[in-house]
Amino acid sequence: MAQAPVDDALDARSFYENPQDMLHLPVSESLAMPSDDVEALQLHAVRKRFAELRDRLPPLAKLAAEHGIDEIADLNQAAALLFKHSVYKSYPLSLIEKGRFDRLTHWLGNLTTADLSGVEAKSIGSVDEWLDTLLEQANVRVVHTTGTSGKLSFLPRGPDDEPIQARSTLLPYLRIGEPEPTDLAQVPVIIVGHRTMFNAYGAGVDALAKHLYGDDESMLPVMDPGRLSADVLSLAGRLASAENRGELGRSQISQGILDRLDAFVEAQKSAPQRRAAFFEDLFESQRGKRVMMAGNWGMYLEMAEAGSRLGIDKVFSPESRFLCSGGTKGKTLPDDYRERILDFLGIEDMPEGYGMSEMTTLMPRCSARKYHALPWMLVFLLDPRTGEPAPRSGTHTGRFGVIDLAIQSRWGGILSGDEVTMTFGKCACGLDGPYIEGDIRRFSEAEGGDDKITCAGAPEAHDNALAFLADLD
Amino acid sequence: MADDTQFRVPLIIRGTVIEDADVDNGGRGGAISFTSPDVRRHLGKLVLPEPGAMEDLYRLSMDEILDFLQELGGRLTLGNNPWVEQAFEISCRTSGLSEPILRQMYATMGAGLRRESLREVAQNAIGIDYLEGWVERPLEDGLISRTRAFGARCVHIVAGNAPGTSVLTIARNAITRGDAIIKTPSNDPLTAAAVARTMIDMAPDHPLTRHLSVAYWKGGDAELEEQIYRPRNIEKIVAWGGMASIKHISGYIQPGIELVALDPKLSSTIIGKEAFADDATMQAVAGSLAMDGGGMNQEACSNARVVWVQSGTDGEGLERLNRLGAMVYDAIQALPEGMSGPAVRLDPRLQEELEAIQFGSEDWYKVIGGGAEGAVIVSQMDEPVDFAPILANRVLNLVPVDDIETPVRAVTSYTQTIGIYPESLKHALRDRLAIYGAQRIVTLGHALAMPGHGLQDAIEPWRRMCRWIVEEEAVENA
Known part of the structure; x- marks a missing residue:
């Protein structure tokens, strides 16, 4: 798995039928495919995926029927088939409080081709237990995300997609134009988080542990050996929803869950000390060694500050592989955060990628600092008001959407909440697009703070006390 | 200009x-x-x-x-x-x-x-x-x-x-x-x-x-x-x-x-089982509800959003409620243009939630209409949608209940107006609604009126x- 085989069997024709095989190509080779070839491949592949999945995923069938799409005529027509994020959280929150994980499983079954009929969900009492059960009994790994509402989205990754998970996770560490290292199994990956996480980060960590490191846990220096509980993460949303149902809802939140929140909040209080101790140990044990790490700017800054307190920098080998995604996650960081991080790590530049939990992997950044779509990512640029896709030529600003053709067990089409500027055409780096500019923002940011006042409003303020939970995901 | x-x-x-x-x-x-x-x-x-x-x-x-x-x-x-x-x-x-x-x-x-x-x-x-x-x-x-x-x-x-x-x-x-x-x-x-x-x-x-x-x-x-x-x-x-x-x-x-x-406040509605006495009563109730929910394009705090209906939650009850939902949707469409009309600006968040429940959760919610004309979401269980606080653009959520106590316990200090049918139910519930947080309790169809008592x-x-x-x-x- 680590060696990423590129054998002759992976010819262009095979990619038409199995676009997920392209993940095994060297990144440079993927990006060098001429855009005309990519478009032809994507049109074939998206038609095939749609034909395979439509009758197995009722929400996709309904969406297609709504738009009168029976067969995809051209690439842009497929933009009508992007799922909204809300599809993956359209279950009633009260199912969790009522312990109706059987019904939640049934709902999830509509979103994946995986067979969930054998899952014994009746006796499950918490979201964490449900996630574990799906993995154990059906080999379905659910990736959850949190939104501002606090309600978790559940993205199912079925057994068919399991084999590409490790490759998906490794891809962003590989560098455009350089041969792939063959010894990454000997390079530990630093985890600034919990060992068990059912978000996209955690799915990647588990895949590396199994497929790259052969379950050698010593290759995974981890900040917190415990679990990032989905029950705790979802509590803000569950409390808000309970509030809507009044006394009735409030009485449904189990004391057990509330106790766990208390324990979690208590643990958070001592987190700064524990995090500092982790970094100190890490710098000691990995000094001068090659490491891998993926994180956001905030995580790296915390690490750099820990180093600065200890009076050390350039701890790791300069041959280490760092990766940054997710930008600053809405946090305000000091003006010189990049310099401080680069100085601490002793690197010239930080590789960055753009993507979402719903995609197989990140779009890599080129030498001209643009993020390029990989050939299995059928990307769209949509008008934020009408949802109409922009023509597939020239430069446009709007909402980002993608159908990730490498995903087999669920529909890979998803509409983002991000405003991006996308170019269909040649990039200054010499590669073909489509590519997007580095300046990406959430639509919620773009529209906020407009000083409009209305008397109709919702008790979202209740969530504020638990807002910090969203930062943990 | x-x-x-x-x-x-x-x-x-x-x-x-x-x-x-x-x-x-x-x-x-x-x-x-x-x-x-x-x-x-x-x-x-x-x-x-x-x-x-x-x-x-x-x-x-x-x-x-x-x-x-x-x-x-x-x-x-x-x-x-x-x-x-x-x-x-x-x-x-x-x-x-x-x-x-x-x-x-x-x-x-x-x-x-x-x-x-x-x-x-x-x-x-x-x-x-x-x-x-x-x-x-x-x-x-x-x-x-x-x-x-x-x-x-x-x-x-x-x-x-x-x-x-x-x-x-x-x-x-x-x-x-x-x-x-x-x-x-x-x-x-x-x-x-x-x-x-x-x-x-x-x-x-x-x-x-x-x-x-x-x-x-x-x-x-x-x-x-x-x-x-x-x-x-x-x-x-x-x-x-x-x-x-x-x-x-x-x-x-x-x-x-x-x-x-x-x-900022939100308002709701409670409709007793008397609404189903006969077709004419149902039509009248639907008309009043359309005014409370659709008047002023549901831009006001006093507009109805979640509507609790004592239809019963069994098969027959849901069928009754679905029929009422269709009548309410039609009544909203029939409101005079000086009072109500298609949405001027659709809230994209709400549209996405609506689309999601149409494609992903039919078991729990039935959606009548959609888009700029507005919609009636009929819950098929005794709970409002999770996104109830952002209902707007003439989108109402009808929620079936067996027991009229359920909506009483859903009232909070963020509840402003509650429109009630029939009058006798209003009198029976008003003290307890007030204790739970309701601030104005009105005859169904009159949520948008601003009478001269000076309270708010x-x-x-x-x-x-x-x-x-x-x-x-x-x-x-x-």
Whole structure:
């Protein structure tokens, strides 16, 4: 798995039928495919995926029927088939409080081709237990995300997609134009988080542990050996929803869950000390060694500050592989955060990628600092008001959407909440697009703070006390 | 005004109109852009640090105040008032209300200043005797107390979702003999100014004209607001709506400044099993519900959103409820265009949630309609949708219940109005609804009415805008 085989069997024709095989190509080779070839491949592949999945995923069938799409005529027509994020959280929150994980499983079954009929969900009492059960009994790994509402989205990754998970996770560490290292199994990956996480980060960590490191846990220096509980993460949303149902809802939140929140909040209080101790140990044990790490700017800054307190920098080998995604996650960081991080790590530049939990992997950044779509990512640029896709030529600003053709067990089409500027055409780096500019923002940011006042409003303020939970995901 | 022209929002300070275009505002996320004068440059005149300047208001009788307002109301019409015309025009661009609704509102905005209706509310909410002089009351210990309601220096942060809030604020200020600085929102930057300019045209030196200022500044401009919100400048802040806005303003509250908070609220409906007596009753109930939910395009806090219906939750009950849902949807479509119409701006968050439940959760929710025309979501279990707090654009959620206690326990302090059918149910539930947090309990179909009792959101804004002063006379035991 680590060696990423590129054998002759992976010819262009095979990619038409199995676009997920392209993940095994060297990144440079993927990006060098001429855009005309990519478009032809994507049109074939998206038609095939749609034909395979439509009758197995009722929400996709309904969406297609709504738009009168029976067969995809051209690439842009497929933009009508992007799922909204809300599809993956359209279950009633009260199912969790009522312990109706059987019904939640049934709902999830509509979103994946995986067979969930054998899952014994009746006796499950918490979201964490449900996630574990799906993995154990059906080999379905659910990736959850949190939104501002606090309600978790559940993205199912079925057994068919399991084999590409490790490759998906490794891809962003590989560098455009350089041969792939063959010894990454000997390079530990630093985890600034919990060992068990059912978000996209955690799915990647588990895949590396199994497929790259052969379950050698010593290759995974981890900040917190415990679990990032989905029950705790979802509590803000569950409390808000309970509030809507009044006394009735409030009485449904189990004391057990509330106790766990208390324990979690208590643990958070001592987190700064524990995090500092982790970094100190890490710098000691990995000094001068090659490491891998993926994180956001905030995580790296915390690490750099820990180093600065200890009076050390350039701890790791300069041959280490760092990766940054997710930008600053809405946090305000000091003006010189990049310099401080680069100085601490002793690197010239930080590789960055753009993507979402719903995609197989990140779009890599080129030498001209643009993020390029990989050939299995059928990307769209949509008008934020009408949802109409922009023509597939020239430069446009709007909402980002993608159908990730490498995903087999669920529909890979998803509409983002991000405003991006996308170019269909040649990039200054010499590669073909489509590519997007580095300046990406959430639509919620773009529209906020407009000083409009209305008397109709919702008790979202209740969530504020638990807002910090969203930062943990 | 041509489309590409920037609107110019004036600063009005006590009868003087300042029309400089110092600051560019708005223009983000499809919002209109407009210029306004820099309030900082006029701060000294905007606030009233010298309370003695309010004495002129006490040389006016209530009759004179009512006369003035009645005449003002007569001038606030579309057609012959350029200021109202302009405010209407800009509202057509900023408001969530459609042009026919706005036209109706602007054409009739002066009606809120009718002598009879203001006299009624002044009498009910405060008592005209208290406004006109010292009301004497002997106390059991022999003391004589005399009480009078005085006006206060207030900053009013008005909501922009309906022009009526500006007119009401100006009426409240005049009746209570206050000194008002109205801070306008970006979604209605001109209505309060239009009323003020009409007052200036009518009587530029009248004390009521001289005690009204209207300003736009970007809410949250702490540097400016710290200058204004000082106890020597103002006594009260009257703030409408906006969770972020109210939370922000509460930061300026200190000894000497009182907050009268008309918090953001949501409203709901409870319908008893009597609604299903026969088809005619169901139709009538659907018609009333359509008015509560669809009137004013569901832009108001008093609009129905979640509708609890005692239909029963078994198969038959759900079938009844689905039928009612279809009737309600049709009744919303049939509302007159001056009262309701297709959404002007769809909330994308709500649209995404609606789409998701249509494609992913049919077991739990049935959706009738959708898009700009509005929708009725019929829950197929006894719970509202998780996104109930963002219902808008004429989207109602009908929720079946077996037990009428279920909706009672869903009431919170964020619940403003509850429309109820039938009347007998209203009387049976009203005490308990109030205890749980409800603030206004009305006959189904009347949620949008604004009668002259002067109460709002469980408080008495008219009384709270006054400073209640007591004079005590000790009677000597000689």
